[in-house]
Amino acid sequence: MGAAVGLPVLLLIVMPWWILIALVVALAGWLAFTRIGQQSWSVTKVGIATIPQRLGSSSVVVVGIAGVVGVLVALLAMGAGFQATLRETGTDDTVIVMRGGAQTELNSVVDHDTAVVVSQAPQVLHNSGGQPIASPELVVVASLPKVSDGLDANVEIRGVGEHAWEVRPNVKMIAGRKFTPGLRELIAGKNAAGRFKGVSVGSTLKLNGQLWSMVGEFDSGDSHNSEVWGDAGVVASTYRRGSSTTSVSMKLIDAGSFEAIKAALTTDPRIKVDVSTTKEYYNKQSENLTQAIRVLGITVGIIMAVGAVFGALNTMYAAVAARAREIATLRAIGFRGVPVIVSVLLETMLLAVLGGALGAGLAWAIFDDYTASTLGNNFSQIIFAFSVTPQLLWSGLKWALAIGFIGGLFPAVRAARLPVTVGLREL
Amino acid sequence: MKYFHLVWAALFRRKTRTLFTLLSVLAAFLLFGLLDSVRTAFANAGGSVAGVDRLVTFSKVSFTMALPKSLLPRIQAVPGVAEVAYANWFGGIYQDPKNFFPNEAVSENFLDLYPEWVLPAEQREAFRHTRSGAVIGASLAKRFNWKIGDKIPLQATIFPQKNGSNTWTFDLVGIFHARDPKLEGQENVLFFNWDHFNEATQFGGGNTVGWYAIKLADVKRGDQVAQAIDALSADSDHESKTQTEQSFTTALISQFADIGLIVGAIMGAVFFTLVLLTGNTMAQAVRERIPELAVLKTIGFSSQSVLTLVLAEAVLLLVLGGAIGMALAGVVVDIVRARIGNTVPLAPLDVSIWLLGLALMVAIGLVVGVLPAVRGMRLRIVDALSGR
Numbered sequence: 053m054g055a056a057v058g059l060p061v062l063l064l065i066v067m068p069w070w071i072l073i074a075l076v077v078a079l080a081g082w083l084a085f086t087r088i089g090q091q092s093w094s095v096t097k098v099g100i101a102t103i104p105q106r107l108g109s110s111s112v113v114v115v116g117i118a119g120v121v122g123v124l125v126a127l128l129a130m131g132a133g134f135q136a137t138l139r140e141t142g143t144d145d146t147v148i149v150m151r152g153g154a155q156t157e158l159n160s161v162v163d164h165d166t167a168v169v170v171s172q173a174p175q176v177l178h179n180s181g182g183q184p185i186a187s188p189e190l191v192v193v194a195s196l197p198k199v200s201d202g203l204d205a206n207v208e209i210r211g212v213g214e215h216a217w218e219v220r221p222n223v224k225m226i227a228g229r230k231f232t233p234g235l236r237e238l239i240a241g242k243n244a245a246g247r248f249k250g251v252s253v254g255s256t257l258k259l260n261g262q263l264w265s266m267v268g269e270f271d272s273g274d275s276h277n278s279e280v281w282g283d284a285g286v287v288a289s290t291y292r293r294g295s296s297t298t299s300v301s302m303k304l305i306d307a308g309s310f311e312a313i314k315a316a317l318t319t320d321p322r323i324k325v326d327v328s329t330t331k332e333y334y335n336k337q338s339e340n341l342t343q344a345i346r347v348l349g350i351t352v353g354i355i356m357a358v359g360a361v362f363g364a365l366n367t368m369y370a371a372v373a374a375r376a377r378e379i380a381t382l383r384a385i386g387f388r389g390v391p392v393i394v395s396v397l398l399e400t401m402l403l404a405v406l407g408g409a410l411g412a413g414l415a416w417a418i419f420d421d422y423t424a425s426t427l428g429n430n431f432s433q434i435i436f437a438f439s440v441t442p443q444l445l446w447s448g449l450k451w452a453l454a455i456g457f458i459g460g461l462f463p464a465v466r467a468a469r470l471p472v473t474v475g476l477r478e479l
Numbered sequence: 480m481k482y483f484h485l486v487w488a489a490l491f492r493r494k495t496r497t498l499f500t501l502l503s504v505l506a507a508f509l510l511f512g513l514l515d516s517v518r519t520a521f522a523n524a525g526g527s528v529a530g531v532d533r534l535v536t537f538s539k540v541s542f543t544m545a546l547p548k549s550l551l552p553r554i555q556a557v558p559g560v561a562e563v564a565y566a567n568w569f570g571g572i573y574q575d576p577k578n579f580f581p582n583e584a585v586s587e588n589f590l591d592l593y594p595e596w597v598l599p600a601e602q603r604e605a606f607r608h609t610r611s612g613a614v615i616g617a618s619l620a621k622r623f624n625w626k627i628g629d630k631i632p633l634q635a636t637i638f639p640q641k642n643g644s645n646t647w648t649f650d651l652v653g654i655f656h657a658r659d660p661k662l663e664g665q666e667n668v669l670f671f672n673w674d675h676f677n678e679a680t681q682f683g684g685g686n687t688v689g690w691y692a693i694k695l696a697d698v699k700r701g702d703q704v705a706q707a708i709d710a711l712s713a714d715s716d717h718e719s720k721t722q723t724e725q726s727f728t729t730a731l732i733s734q735f736a737d738i739g740l741i742v743g744a745i746m747g748a749v750f751f752t753l754v755l756l757t758g759n760t761m762a763q764a765v766r767e768r769i770p771e772l773a774v775l776k777t778i779g780f781s782s783q784s785v786l787t788l789v790l791a792e793a794v795l796l797l798v799l800g801g802a803i804g805m806a807l808a809g810v811v812v813d814i815v816r817a818r819i820g821n822t823v824p825l826a827p828l829d830v831s832i833w834l835l836g837l838a839l840m841v842a843i844g845l846v847v848g849v850l851p852a853v854r855g856m857r858l859r860i861v862d863a864l865s866g867r
Contacts, residue, residue, distance in 0.1 A: 112759045119752035123745050153645040155576060158543060159636040161682075193541040195720075205734050206541055260540050261716060291540075292716070324643065340577065352510060352745055359506030359749075362499040363756040369495060370763065427735045431543050 061454045069446060092391035092398075095382060099375070099399045106374065109367045110403055116360035117407030117455050118414065121448040123356060125415035125440060127349030128447075130424065131342045133439035138338035141274035142330030144307040146219055149300045149317065152324040157191040157298045158430040164188075164295040166323045170302070175313035177303045179218055185303040187213035190284045192291050193432050194259055196248040205425075207248055208279045208432035209238075209259065211287030211297070219301045220272065228253040228268030233283045236290070239268040241277035243423070243435035251280060260290050275334060278425070278435040301330065337429045357455050364459025368400050372467040379467050380475025389468035396464035397457070404456025405449065412448040416440040482784075486791045489768065497796070500760040504800025505807070507753045508836060512808025513825075514742045515832050520824035521738045523661050524728060532698045533592060534705055535727050536691040539718040542727075545687035546717055553711050554691055559704040561696040564589040567676060567689035571633030571647060573623070580619055582633060582669040583689075584676035590614075592694045595658050602627070602653030610675045613649035616666025617656040627651055631669070638680045647679070663816075664824060692724070750843060758847040761793050765851035772855045773863035786856040793848025794841055801840035805833065 064072075082089040103110050142148075149170050154160035162170075171186035179185050190211035195204045214233060217223060227245075231237035240251045250257040250266070257264045264282065271277060284297060304310060307329075314327040372379070379392055420440040428434035491497055536554065538544035545567075554563050567584040587607065590596060598606070598614060606612045613631060625631065629651045639645050649671050657663050677685065693708070695701055705721035712719045732738070765772070772785055780788075809828040816825055826832075 108762065109759050112756050115755050116752045119748045123748050127745075151639075153634055153636055153639070155572070155636045159570060193543045195539070195541040203730055203733060206543075261714075261718065291544075324639075352514075355506050355510045355513075356749060356752075359503040359510075359756075360752070362503040362506070363752070366496055366499040366503075366756075366760065369499075424736075425734075427731075431541075433734065 064454045092394040095391045095395035113364045113403040114407040116363040118411035120356040121411030122415045124353035125448040129438040129440040131345035135338045135342045137436040138334045141334035146330045156429040160298045175309040185218045187216040188297040190297045206432040211284035223272040236264045238282045242271040243277040368463035372463045376475045392468045393464040397460040400460025401456040404452045408449045408452025412445045501800040505804035508801040508804030512805040518742045519826040533724045534693040536721040539720040559700045562694040564692045565688040570636045584673040585670045596655040598655040605652040612652040613671040614653035615669045618666035761851045782856045789852035790848040794844030797840040797844035
């Protein structure tokens, strides 16, 4: 029995959308054009028509499943949002160079000489002025109070080189102006602006005892939106870093030259560096947390689903019991078992779809674009928005169908097996 | 209590329905047990148990910046300071970044400030005398199956050695365990000698340390001492920020995620559906039994007693399912902790989690029982017996 139920459920959950659509169409055709299908449909209609009489218990199925789907979709949307933010950061044709073994920019130190050697690699694209498009960058962390609760949070301050804008053409100013190189001026990423005290256009910020003015706000559409940018040289002097930086980001001639530059720089005896594409660097950062959230979401979803299945079973057993006489009458006048089974199953799955849509809809209404933050690899805040994608809504709906299927199957079989004579005597 | 068998019989009048409802309750409280175990694990990491008599001094700019070592004697001289230790975050990785565990270079007296770690005296002595020695928590030892005498190679991410090598090899000389089982979650750590670090590192040692840990002579004077310490470096180019270890960790965890909010939101959804589900069951149960309740009243039960009987039935339903669910959660937590150690933040289900769970069971039982119970209480015998 376990396998008989488990297999269809598993299939239901992993099923791609087009198979399900095909199944629904086939079912509709069967209901409309075959004799037994037509019988099933008329029995189902009677069942659905009696739902208002059992509104309380039917709503248990709907709300129970809405709860499962809502929580599942919301948790997975958190993971999807975080992953999307880091996935969109970086490209295949820009590379980031850090000290060998450093893993993250915060751990890395790249001295001036190394930065010069690195940017002279022949695979680096040159701009119209004939200079290599390379930006030596210094990442430091500032502890700033959040606007929301006043608690200190770590904000990533990125000192960038003059070519940073050419390395990342996706960065657009949306308010104020760019900082002036050489001055203590900062610009805030769209997500950081307004979230931390002193991080908004026009205000001043104290970093390591020195006053900086915030002169602009930028939108990069990716995880750089959680950062605050300034001139690398000025940031370095404030943080007493001399001429060293933490990484060098460079634009390549094309994505295909990555292997060549990686081989050239990692074997150069003068320097000891790691080279990766920025896409790879940021993608890797999302792996652990995304995985953890997935495991959490699915574990919570499964346990809640088990609870909802029993709720649905209760409701449908009660529904079958309440309609025992009517079902027995149908059987007595010649209806077979199949229409009875189909009608109970269809009714449950209809309630389940209703619940799934409600839960997914609520998750979407409340959590789509809900912003949250976590501590990223650089020990600083990465701000991201929950992303309730169509795929997530779809998988929520499939979970609902699976729960409805199990919750309806056993009561349906009981209804079909009920001896007619016993059923007719039921009150 | 003398009516217990009556309540019990009423509860199992419809076996299937009660069983299914119990299983739903069980699932809800299984989830509650697991999630509250996670929440507690994070809360304990905030140092609710230990660390009340300690302050930590980090750079005011951010905890990723170093402080000058010259502060050490000056902090020691601050009145109210019993002892000062210092440490550096090393950030080494073992084989793969996924194997992450904290590893820190600590001053010789560091472990004296942390009496919650129990390290046998001879191992402590060995740690003192072995320059490349390291001590680790029991959970960490279990995770990688390390034994005393093993060599542990760590890849430096921040601090390469002077000779340019990124590999630091430590000799495992001691394994400590937490005095309080609640702290087992923090056993996942490796300490090694700061002097060795200072000697071998290419940079980052010398005149700077990552942070200071301060043991207070008098816990009540924590605020004053913290202010006095921060005054030492005020208006210099390396200002410090001193706070209790507890508030430091709490702030760090809250930066990672608002665990309480996530757990609270999930449990809110779970319990909302649970109330509806069990409420429906109780309403059905009472509806079917109206004539029976009328008989009870006829033979002399007061309206009050009928109310109590129905409420007791609802609470019993919740407590029965909930207790089994939480017991199951306890077993699951124990198995997971035994299997994969402390990489998953799970705290054992202790008395406080159980008490919270029981309070929720009783509260939900009362909420779902109250409407049916009032209905039972108010019924008029004549109407009920005649089926009106």
